[in-house]
Amino acid sequence: MKIRLPVAALCLLSCIAATPAFAIDYPARKPGLWEMKVGDGTAAAADQTIQQCIDASSDQAMRDMAQGLGAGTGKDACSKQDMRKAGSTTVIDSVCKVGTSIATTHAVVTGDLSTGYRMDSTSTYQPPFMGKTDGKAVMDAKWVGPCKADQKPGDMIMSNGMKMNIMDMMGGAKKK
Numbered sequence: 699m700k701i702r703l704p705v706a707a708l709c710l711l712s713c714i715a716a717t718p719a720f721a722i723d724y725p726a727r728k729p730g731l732w733e734m735k736v737g738d739g740t741a742a743a744a745d746q747t748i749q750q751c752i753d754a755s756s757d758q759a760m761r762d763m764a765q766g767l768g769a770g771t772g773k774d775a776c777s778k779q780d781m782r783k784a785g786s787t788t789v790i791d792s793v794c795k796v797g798t799s800i801a802t803t804h805a806v807v808t809g810d811l812s813t814g815y816r817m818d819s820t821s822t823y824q825p826p827f828m829g830k831t832d833g834k835a836v837m838d839a840k841w842v843g844p845c846k847a848d849q850k851p852g853d854m855i856m857s858n859g860m861k862m863n864i865m866d867m868m869g870g871a872k873k874k
Contacts, residue, residue, distance in 0.1 A: 726761075727811040729753045731842040731849070739818070739836040749855045751845035756852040756865055763868060786810055799827040814840035 729752055737745035752760075776794040783789075788807040793800060802822045809815030817837045823830060845851070852865030 725811050726754060726757050727752060728813075728841050729757070729851075731845045732839055733842050734837055734839040736835065736837045738834050740834075745836075746857045748857065749842070751849040751851055751853040753851040759852075759868060760864060763864075796823075796827060799823045799825055801827065812841065814838070 732750045732752065734748045734750065735745045736748065737743060775796075776792050778791065778793040780791045781788060786808055790805045790807065791803070793802050795801075800823070802824075803819060804821075805817055805819035807815055807817045816839070817835070819835045819837075820832070821835075822832045827833075845853070850863065852863045853861060854864060855861050
């Protein structure tokens with residue numbers, strides 16, 4: 699199965715960030731194996747399913763990496779970051795520099811980070827990012843159980859079977 703570059707980039711960014719909360723103190727996910735279905739919310743493109751093995755350190759490193767995806771680092775990359783919670787729903791609005799673009803994002807996260815959650819996100823990009831002026835992402839994530847015996851924290855298995863370790867790609871960032 700071939701994965702188009704924009705879809706692969708969307709999957710990777712969604713998995714790295716886990717939530718779109720750039721520089722917002724967001725709760726950690728439960729350690730173990732997570733399965734995430736990522737798509738654009740339409741039937742036009744097939745959802746991608748990614749399995750990701752995390753522990754507290756790798757989950758934190760991925761959130762830290764997401765905070766540094768912009769041209770600045772952390773809070774410097776975003777001119778607006780608002781998070782509002784109401785029960786099991788979290789609404790996040792942000793305006794962040796991503797590469798040479800400004801991304802204005804509205805995301806709604808429902809569920810909890812121990813068993814499963816859903817993120818619906820819409821973004822606009824000025825100037826266009828990867829050729830797009832706007833985008834929608836839908837991610838359904840569920841905790842599957844402990845990581846498999848042959849997996850280590852940071853391992854991601856993409857829909858096409860490709861395996862990568864985000865911690866290795868980050869140069870072992872935040873290893874403790």
